Amino acid sequence: xxxxxxxxxxxxxxxxxxxxxxxxxxxxxxxxxxxxxxxxxxxxxxxxxxxxxxxxxxxxxxxxxxxxxxxxxxxxxxxxxxxxxxxxxxxxxxxxxxxxxxxxxxxxxxxxxxxxxxxxxxxxxxxxxxxxxxxxxxxxxxxxxxxxxxxxxxxxxxxxxxxxxxxxxxxxxxxxxxxxxxxxxxxxxxxxxxxxxxxxxxxxxxxxxxxxxxxxxxxxxxxxxxxxxxxxxxxxxxxxxxxxxxxxxxxxxxxxxxxxxxxxxxxxxxxxxxxxxxxxxxxxxxxxxxxxxxxxxxxxxxxxxxxxxxxxxxxxxxxxxxxxxxxxxxxxxxxxxxxxxx
Amino acid sequence: xxxxxxxxxxxxxxxxxxxxxxxxxxxxxxxxxxxxxxxxxxxxxxxxxxxxxxxxxxxxxxxxxxxxxxxxxxxxxxxxxxxxxxxxxxxxxxxxxxxxxxxxxxxxxxxxxxxxxxxxxxxxxxxxxxxxxxxxxxxxxxxxxxxxxxxxxxxxxxxxxxxxxxxxxxxxxxxxxxxxxxxxxxxxxxxxxxxxxxxxxxxxxxxxxxxxxxxxxxxxxxxxxxxxxxxxxxxxxxxxxxxxxxxxxxxxxxxxxxxxxxxxxxxxxxxxxxxxxxxxxxxxxxxxxxxxxxxxxxxxxxxxxxxxxxxxxxxxxxxxxxxxxxxxxxxxxxxxxxxxxx
DNA sequence: TTGTAAGCGTTATCAC
DNA sequence: GTGATAACGCTTACAA
Numbered sequence: 001x002x003x004x005x006x007x008x009x010x011x012x013x014x015x016x017x018x019x020x021x022x023x024x025x026x027x028x029x030x031x032x033x034x035x036x037x038x039x040x041x042x043x044x045x046x047x048x049x050x051x052x053x054x055x056x057x058x059x060x061x062x063x064x065x066x067x068x069x070x071x072x073x074x075x076x077x078x079x080x081x082x083x084x085x086x087x088x089x090x091x092x093x094x095x096x097x098x099x100x101x102x103x104x105x106x107x108x109x110x111x112x113x114x115x116x117x118x119x120x121x122x123x124x125x126x127x128x129x130x131x132x133x134x135x136x137x138x139x140x141x142x143x144x145x146x147x148x149x150x151x152x153x154x155x156x157x158x159x160x161x162x163x164x165x166x167x168x169x170x171x172x173x174x175x176x177x178x179x180x181x182x183x184x185x186x187x188x189x190x191x192x193x194x195x196x197x198x199x200x201x202x203x204x205x206x207x208x209x210x211x212x213x214x215x216x217x218x219x220x221x222x223x224x225x226x227x228x229x230x231x232x233x234x235x236x237x238x239x240x241x242x243x244x245x246x247x248x249x250x251x252x253x254x255x256x257x258x259x260x261x262x263x264x265x266x267x268x269x270x271x272x273x274x275x276x277x278x279x280x281x282x283x284x285x286x287x288x289x290x291x292x293x294x295x296x297x298x299x300x301x302x303x304x305x306x307x308x309x310x311x312x313x314x315x316x317x318x319x320x321x322x323x324x325x326x327x328x329x330x331x332x333x334x335x336x337x338x339x340x341x342x
Numbered sequence: 343x344x345x346x347x348x349x350x351x352x353x354x355x356x357x358x359x360x361x362x363x364x365x366x367x368x369x370x371x372x373x374x375x376x377x378x379x380x381x382x383x384x385x386x387x388x389x390x391x392x393x394x395x396x397x398x399x400x401x402x403x404x405x406x407x408x409x410x411x412x413x414x415x416x417x418x419x420x421x422x423x424x425x426x427x428x429x430x431x432x433x434x435x436x437x438x439x440x441x442x443x444x445x446x447x448x449x450x451x452x453x454x455x456x457x458x459x460x461x462x463x464x465x466x467x468x469x470x471x472x473x474x475x476x477x478x479x480x481x482x483x484x485x486x487x488x489x490x491x492x493x494x495x496x497x498x499x500x501x502x503x504x505x506x507x508x509x510x511x512x513x514x515x516x517x518x519x520x521x522x523x524x525x526x527x528x529x530x531x532x533x534x535x536x537x538x539x540x541x542x543x544x545x546x547x548x549x550x551x552x553x554x555x556x557x558x559x560x561x562x563x564x565x566x567x568x569x570x571x572x573x574x575x576x577x578x579x580x581x582x583x584x585x586x587x588x589x590x591x592x593x594x595x596x597x598x599x600x601x602x603x604x605x606x607x608x609x610x611x612x613x614x615x616x617x618x619x620x621x622x623x624x625x626x627x628x629x630x631x632x633x634x635x636x637x638x639x640x641x642x643x644x645x646x647x648x649x650x651x652x653x654x655x656x657x658x659x660x661x662x663x664x665x666x667x668x669x670x671x672x673x674x675x676x677x678x679x680x681x682x683x684x
Numbered sequence: 685t686t687g688t689a690a691g692c693g694t695t696a697t698c699a700c
Numbered sequence: 701g702t703g704a705t706a707a708c709g710c711t712t713a714c715a716a
Contacts, residue, residue, distance in 0.1 A: 059395070075422050119397075282417065282597075283419070
């Protein structure tokens with residue numbers, strides 16, 4: 001209720017009959033403190049319920065022990081899992097994690113970054129909504145360590161942890177080709193989101209190699225469920241309709257499945273479906289989608305590790321780009337070979 | 343790279359030929375500042391790329407404009423949705439949100455709270471892992487405003503926003519009874535989690551009213567998928583087996599569904615299933631579960647509103663408990679009436 | 685409308 | 701081993 005003054009290091013110092021700096025040493029386990037004094041201080045801390053003020057600490061030491069994860073959509077299980085990876089790694093290292101949602105909007109991204117700069121976060125893990133150019137410039141100008149997560153950026157100076165979307169999509173495309181598909185509808189996110197662009201490119205590479213590029217079509221929407229439904233409906237209305245659909249992420253796939261259900265189109269009997277990103281077992285009763293799965297948790301952990309290396313100064317000079325592999329998991333939605341399958 | 347000194351209010355003041363306090367007034371839009379001076383200051387801010395230091399600001403003003411959401415499992419869509427509600431409301435009010443995951447462990451909860459006290463969060467929204475008694479005492483001792491979310495607490499002094507789990511569960515139980523079910527297996531979380539306890543109580547009330555309590559059994563596990571699978575297997579191994587299952591949350595239901603699939607038990611033909619918590623459309627292609635849905639997003643928003651009222655001193659004296667209704671959504675998993683149904 | 689002075693609670697630096 | 705002093709960057713309180 002009352003805005004009681006919180007106990008300060010001074011109060012503890014007086015109680016333990018030492019100087020404030022000695023209390024500081026006990027709290028931080030730094031420097032030499034005699035056993036007797038240490039115990040006296042610890043007792044005083046207990047008795048007074050002293051809680052160090054990290055604002056003052058950060059102001060003086062220029063270290064907040066806080067990192068931020070700026071991502072596009074925490075409701076997507078892929079990012080939720082990544083966030084857990086970041087949190088666990090941060091927690092292990094005694095760092096606190098801040099999460100910010102940009103809803104894929106560059107403007108929200110910048111707004112959050114300005115907040116984080118004010119908070120003096122020690123580092124930022126950024127999943128850029130778009131090119132990230134402006135954001136990375138801002139972070140660099142202010143001297144904040146940054147690791148880009150999940151997506152490619154033009155910037156030649158930042159550490160990056162991501163998956164090989166092009167390759168994963170290529171492999172999914174190859175799978176479709178090997179099953180005999182030549183008319184494929186690619187359902188992608190907006191242009192400028194590197195993962196989406198790379199997945200389109202990878203899938204189209206496989207189809208082009210099979211001489212099927214002309215009979216395929218790319219649809220563009222958002223990386224969300226209703227957009228997936230929309231694109232699936234458009235794709236299936238073409239004539240001749242595609243024999244397979246490629247979804248650039250999990251939400252698009254789910255939306256597409258719903259739309260096809262509505263239209264009475266069966267998967268995989270009438271149309272095959274493959275997608276990027278798996279869903280965790282906690283959310284799926286009957287795994288059904290054939291997917292390129294990304295190691296989201298590992299991505300998060302790895303990014304924190306890169307950041308910590310920089311914070312400790314144990315990182316190499318140059319920029320590091322860590323590209324983790326995707327895993328193709330074949331399930332029912334890709335169906336059996338159709339006429340002409342290998 | 344280099345640990346450049348960041349631009350301070352001093353630097354801006356010198357550049358604009360004013361006193362630091364004037365810069366402060368411009369930045370915070372507080373007090374009177376002449377038009378000419380204001381423009382000069384703004385120009386200086388731009389030119390120098392000044393970013394206010396919220397550590398210093400918070401240290402001096404005793405306000406961090408930060409609130410924390412401490413919850414048990416961000417991978418659960420129910421909490422993810424709630425978190426979005428909190429974030430949106432916080433963002434509207436110019437507050438930053440911190441999220442902390444306790445994994446349903448009281449020890450992690452306390453550890454995070456201590457961190458938050460150090461960070462001088464202005465308020466805490468707490469989903470207590472267990473009784474929350476120790477946590478609430480800590481928060482009160484340190485004078486941090488608190489709202490308890492989602493769960494009941496014995497504490498007679500804190501604002502609470504939650505759903506009526508007992509009633510929702512009662513209604514689900516009534517539904518089962520009306521469909522003719524008398525042998526129901528209740529799959530719950532650990533004792534001491536109020537939501538789980540209330541749901542067991544509500545469901546059992548309906549069954550008791552129907553004189554069916556003796557033929558029902560309560561299983562206890564964790565609020566996670568594999569535990570749901572486990573409990574479902576145990577329940578179905580009983581003889582005679584239950585005709586219906588009640589899952590205390592969404593993850594338990596998903597695990598139970600998977601287990602039944604494995605066992606070749608069909609839902610709802612062989613066993614009916616009802617559950618607490620709905621899943622968002624972005625994650626479910628074919629909504630199938632009959633559920634008691636909670637307004638997670640609204641819960642988050644409401645909790646922030648209560649907190650803000652307290653921060654502004656516009657809240658009434660006493661404790662407020664806001665209990666939002668659940669909505670019963672009947673889908674396929676509850677099945678048709680069986681012999682003896684109404 | 686603008687400015688001066690002091691202090692928020694901690695730690696870096698240097699001294700003993 | 702322990703302590704004195706100053707400073708981190710900002711805003712409150714008061715003055716002009």
